[in-house]
Amino acid sequence: MVDAAKRGVNVRILIDKSATVFEFDEFYAEGLKPYGIEVRYYNAAPIYYVSTINFRNHRKLLVVDDREAITGGRNVENDYYDLSEHYNFLDRDLYVKGSIVKAMRASFDAFFEHEISERYQAPEIPSSRIELQKYERKVSDVKAFLAHNPHEAETRAKIEAIARPVLASKPLYSCPEMTFTSDAPGGSFWTRFKDPYSDNYRFLRKTIFDKVMTVDKGLILASPYLLNNRKSEHLMHVLLDKNIDMTLYTNSLSSTDATYVAAQLYTHVYDWQAKGMKVYLHAGEWLDEMTTISPSIQSARWGMHAKTQVYKRTGAGQNEIMVGTYNIDNRSNHYNAEMALFCRGNDLLVTEIEQSILSRANNGYQIVGKNQAVDSEGKAVNVYGAGDPDTTKMKFMWLPSWLFNFLL
Template identity: 75%
Template sequence: MYLPVIAAASGLAGCNLVYWDEDFDSYHDLSKTNPYPYHKVDIYDPNTDLYRNEIQVLNSGVVALQLRIDMIRRAQQSIDVEYFIFSPDLSGKIIVRELVAAAKRGVNVRILIDKSATVFEFDEFYAQALQQYNIEVRYYNAAPIYYISTINFRNHRKLLVVDDREAITGGRNIENDYFDLSTHYNFLDRDLYVEGSIVAAMADSFDAYYEHSISERFQSPQKPTFRVELQKYERRLAQVADFLAPSEAEQAARIKIEAIARPLLLQKKRYLCPETTFTTDAPGGSFWTRFKDPYSDNYRFLRKTIFDKVMSVDQELILASPYLLNNRKSEHLMQTMLEKQVKLILYTNSLSSTDASYVAAQLYHHVYDWQKLGITTYVHAGEWIAETDVVYPQTKQARWGMHAKTQIYKRSLGNEVMVGTYNIDNRSNHYNTEMGLFCKGNDELVQAVESSILSRAQQGYKIVAENEATDHEGNKVNVYGAGDPDLTKMKYMWLPSWMFNFLL
């Protein structure tokens, strides 16, 4: 049978090394038996209106950007900003200039950015420039690249909190491709906006990350004395000054963004959540904590909460994740769901739509076995889906991937939805710190998110047999996605991606 076979293969590929100290077969109701420091459940009391939380679903990138602008403009006391990627592009310029305006009117602004060498751009030159506005930037895990293990422990959280009263979390970083602004490659993503009592827990978690010793205050760049280096230094200063200054292109984009987003925001429904759960992993994980501390108990909380939620499903489980890489834990869950005759629907990236061909190499090695087991799997084709208008016409011709991290749990004891930063892979399970927001008991909200997932999925390709897929009209299509996917590159990536899949 497929599951035991792949479990053995995954062990050889490193998954046993990842979970060597865990008896994950006993993961049941851990969030109740072993309360987490970063876990909160709010149950709404209609008699007193206590623990009230209202949620909005943000599927459109343009709308998600405009709502962030609106939140920053509403801020009166504090703004906390935390992202894995924060790019000094158009979207970053718009957000930063709004943060500067807020700081000028007396709002306390703090920014925490992960310092991963592979994606880090918002460096000390930007932090130094923002210091003049009393905006403090800190960097999470600035370990040098020769710390081969510790550099893998990244802060993958995405959070904007205003006045400890309203927040956004979900899949989006601060970069053009998350807000439908790139003319080359964009993501179909999803965030949740929440206003209510649960935001205090989200704000507390930001404080824990921001104040942790792994989050470092920036060091101002030193002015060089040698001419060539001095010229580079001065160019960087000029680049940052230009980034902070208004521009005609920025203003034109702002006008178009608001023209598209404002009518949609005015119509956007708010959902009252009867039971709201927030969970996040703990900060500070590293190579050393992995061995000297009970790492699973002290740091890894979100995957345990997700395990609890999934194990209670008795009807249908819908998983949307840009990366879908099985490990022993997810295989155990999958097998349990199949034994319980739970309907399983998966939605992920094809080779054409992914931003990581090494992940696709693993996906296509397993996805046909999932189909044989009766699991419905859709892959995004790599093309634009006409959900909302775009700022630039060229964006429609760009390559598109899916990036939403969303789960729907359908059960007789109440349906629930999760939107967060968690990918179904070993990095999110073990290395990256993640966060998730759950809402249980509002079927209208669950239906709205489910409809969005399935609409996107069904406009992609459905895996129907070995090396076979169909589109929404039943026509046979390239199982690897639209356009001209690079099969040669993927095939070369298979062996190294298999050997190191515990790092993927």
């Protein structure tokens, strides 16, 4: 981005200032200022605003020149790019070209310009000697982070050698009917009570529910977290009662980064399986989809993070896919601002997405009964994919996860 700014590109960055994961602080924003890069923070409410801090910007978007865009589940962190030796995510993105990109950029503008997105305050030079040393150390760290160095160049070369041929091999598809949906910026404790919050802010869940209700053949859901509320639970049962072929691919206890979500998943998932849903769990292992830059990364723990849905309908050109940021949980339904792209009418694209989901799912294991699961060869495996202390921790998490289900 710095190199692009040096070429005269107008670079703007909007970062969700969630206290639990936020690292790109004002020192980094100040370090980018000389290059003309503008940084703003979405919802910088203090942590004691217990309700408002839950209204996060969960959207992930890269837009270039109003001509090209990428969205999907991926955050900007090593874990999402096969670069961590401890834990990595399998994700999915959709790259698009065409007139719809202008609408995506307009949604970025809406979030960037909204009053909830704050301009950063430059760090003040402290007067005390100890604090001054910390300040100078942080300034130095930022300069080192932004500077080119041999290790970075070597890593870039390794990534390029792996990724460029893969990218070149990917076909581009035409989408006869494309839909872009985004939630609105500005959700907070006050808007939840003052405004018609659902009508004015929550658009994506309505689009998804409308799409799902038109399914008459099959529904494939890939979501790293699955926590139903009353509406989604009802919708799921309606489809199962209609004998719609439903497939779910999500994380097991061994692969999730959220044990509290697994505690609720394992409470309900056997009932869904008994009603006819095919349920696959990621096994927490690296999948041989792509080479990594070092063997040690392959032995790390892996989770799935893709948010993808496939809608299968009767009639030519009616099948459809969704790729976006939406998890099937209460946060994505009620609090997080989300976005997604839908493409209907290109069966080749639908088939590629479907096969990608099922390939990953079949590399995990399938739930076949209460506390029972099998691998791709039909051999019985641990339904959790893990033993103590993970299972004990999950059991202790059940009560708090049940009590705070509405925030998960």
